Amino acid sequence: MTVEAFVFGVCAVVVLVGGLGVVMSRNPVHSALSLVATLFGIAVLFLNLDAQLLAAVQVIVYTGAIVVLILFVMMLLGVDKDDDLETEPLVGQRVLAVLVGLIMVGAVLAVIIIGGHNAVTGARSVTGQLAGGYDNVYELGRQLFTTYVFPLEVTAGLLTIAVVGAVVLSRRPKDVQPIPEPESMIDQGDEPLTLTHEEGAH
Amino acid sequence: MDAQNLDLAYLALAAILFAIGGVGLLIRRNPLVMIMCVELMLNAVNLTFVTFGKMLNDITGQVIVFFVLVVAAAEVVVGLGLVVAMSRRRPGADADDLRLLRG
Amino acid sequence: MVHLIWLVPALPLVGFTLLWFFGKRIGEPLAGWLGTAVVALSFLTTLVVFAGLWNEPDHTFQVNYFTWIPAGDFHVDIGFLLDPLSMAMIMFITGIGALIHLYSIGYMHGDSRFPRFFTYLNLFVFSMLMLVLGDNMVLTFLGWEGVGACSYLLISFWFEKEANASAGKKAFVTNRVGDWGFMVAMFMAFFTFGSLNWTTITSQAPGLAQTTATFIAVMLLIGAVGKSAQLPLFIWLPDAMAGPTPVSALIHAATMVTAGVYLLVRANPVLAASADWVPWLIAIIGAATLFIAATIAVAQTDIKKVLAYSTVSQLGYMFLAVGSGGYSAAIFHMITHAFFKATLFLGSGSVIHGMHDEQDMRRMGALRKVMPLTAFAFIIGWLAIAGVPPFSGFWSKDDILSFALHKSPILYVVGLIGALLTAFYMSRQVFMVFFGNARWGESGDAELAALEAHQTGAGDAADTAAAGSHAAGADDLGDATAADADAGSVAVATEHHGEHVTPHESPWLMTLPILVLAFFAAVAGVLNLPFSESTEFLNRWLEPVVGANQAVVDESTLQLIVELTISTIFALTGIALAYAVYMKRKVDHRKIELPFLYNGWYIDHGVTVFMGGPGRKLFDLVALFDRVVIDGAVNGVGRLSRGGAARLRTVQNGYVRWYALMIGLGAVLIVAFILTQVSFS
Structure with missing residues (x-):
């Protein structure tokens, strides 16, 4: 067993357990912490795949900023009490959801197993060599600022818009209108199409 | 040899993680937990891209992940803003309480 | 001069339009004179056109004015087909129409809707002319429907009384059944020929497949049966007597009811191309109708109902002629019938007018002393319809009978019996109305009571004019005997219901048309005397239209004379029988006037029951x-x-x-x- 395989095994377990923890925890704070575990596992996997910069960015941005943000909002809104996991108002939602998940996994696994290495059909080494002479940061930076500079700039604009949007959305409104309860769909009933017996013959 | 087999294992792991995230998104009602499930799915996708980059010997996989990270961050920010706005109107609201747009 | 043909229908149409818009303002009697004038002018135009038509080849003139319905390959034009048949018809339509218009000025005097009456009459004349002149089936149908609508309007003219309105509706609905037949025939004709033009149809008819021709012929027959009141669709005609008498005269005697016969004669090539049983069917319908209607007429007490059933019977004769292949005979009888029936109807109108709206014959009698002019005209009409030579009815009826004999002896015998019955019931009418004792005085009460007790049976609900509700008042003005001696002067009469009436002669506006018509009823026979080919004007005149399909009856002079003699004997026998029963009282008339006959063989009753149940x-x-x-x-x-x-x-x-x-x-x-x-x- 190589080091890589061992690391992969351990991280895989961490990731999956963390994922299950996110989904199945009653307390949202526990979910957040499980998410942290998953993200860490992913970061180590990135290292395994020779994506050093990304591993670092993952820890800093994802774990360090996004999860923290989520925790802040949780504390802000006081949503730290336990959720109700037993009831499900929509009929068939859980069954169908699990089914969907299973089929999705099954499909992808089928592709991987049957296809083997032919499952990945892209062209090799189009843009830049991964394992070339240069190290990862250098290569990533070079591609970002030459081939992909336009998406980069657009993304920067996107970030700005997101920030402005968030500020606008979370402003305290002057009059808080409560979310109304929607009308029932079943009770509306159908009027009879013709009033043949009341109107009489035409 | 081993490295190649491992690549497929990475893909399989990502697929499973993606499914877990998807199912969680459909089942949980708490908006914050739903956002976290979305993060799970995005991470699975990131893993897949990086693996592809490794398999195809191309840096593009990692570039894409870079962008995904950025956009995910923006998206979480806006999503949390929505959650905050929603919770102001109805404290303790969950995803099922927003169902005015119905046929 | 034939190009003036457009004037002939245009004038009544102008009259109609003017009266429609300005009738009320013009008022009585100017509206009446306007209506009469346009129809009279139309008649004069027909004479001019007739003179011009002599020069046309085959005496046929066709003119096309404009395309009314352009629809791709198919188009319907407004055009006239002026051939011998339509020429003959427009002459008597406008002529008799003008006379009846003149009569109506006097008859409708004092009516609140006087101008409206003439509006409808003008519209009717226009429609009838379009029916006859139309060069395609659509125009004919337009006229057909138009006369049906006018018939409805005019029958229900006094619609304030429910029974009159119902009679109008009954006429219209019964006609509709026939109209369905006409329409289906039109569809089939269009499908077969690709065109609805009469010339196209008649020229291409000989090449038709027999089933197609049979189908079209039968459908046209249904239309004709409805319009011309044959069995089984005759039930509307007696009820139509609810309308004013000029209407009965014009529409239900002289013109509209003849439209069915016209249609069959016009379509004679189609009839010729159809299966053999079709003419037989027509002849049998005609024979059955003439017999049944004649028997019903024997038992009627309303003066107009007798004439109504008589019309049905005479139309039966025309159908018998058509079925036997005698198309020109049918037209001949149509013309003579128009004259004498109009005379009889107008005369009865004069009687009704003089008797102050009394229509029950049992309350009349000895009127010849009070209304001599009317009586004179009526008697001429009577002799004509009874078939007494040398009046016109004799010649036309015999013409038909010779064709019937040629077809089948049984039909001939039925026709003769019908002639006997015709003579009988018409003589009965004349004796009851103009001769005998005056029952409109005190002396007649007891007799009347006895008569009335006999006549009640499950009856005709629409027998409006029976005036049976007159309670015989005990007082009598004592004028009865005085009026007896008072001939011809307009006596002052009291008009209260329930009291005795004093009849008087009608004004000249009414008696003049009657006398003119009586004259023609007398002499119209010269149109088609059977003695030699040169005297058979009508036969020769109509030859371009019907010549190819007319049955050829070869008779020796001896055979002809025998036939004429037999007809005369039957006619005189009928008169004699009526004389014996009604004047001499040798036989109790109640044995003859059975309730079964009075109620029309319960046919109408049966229809009502069926429709209701x-x-x-x-x-x-x-x-x-x-x-x-x-x-x-x-x-x-x-x-x-x-x-x-x-x-x-x-x-x-x-x-x-x-x-x-x-x-x-x-x-x-x-x-x-x-x-x-x-x-x-």
């Missing part, structure tokens, strides 16, 4: 089918859509998670599908 159930069934099946199907589609949509809309329940699930489901299905299509190399 099983017929109604059938209609209800049809209505039910319409409501449940057809409406149900249409509504059901709607309900299905709504129901389905209502169920479908539950998919969009507003839950975001549900939508997400649907997205996931869809994506998974697509992926699964793609995977089945993909092959791994």
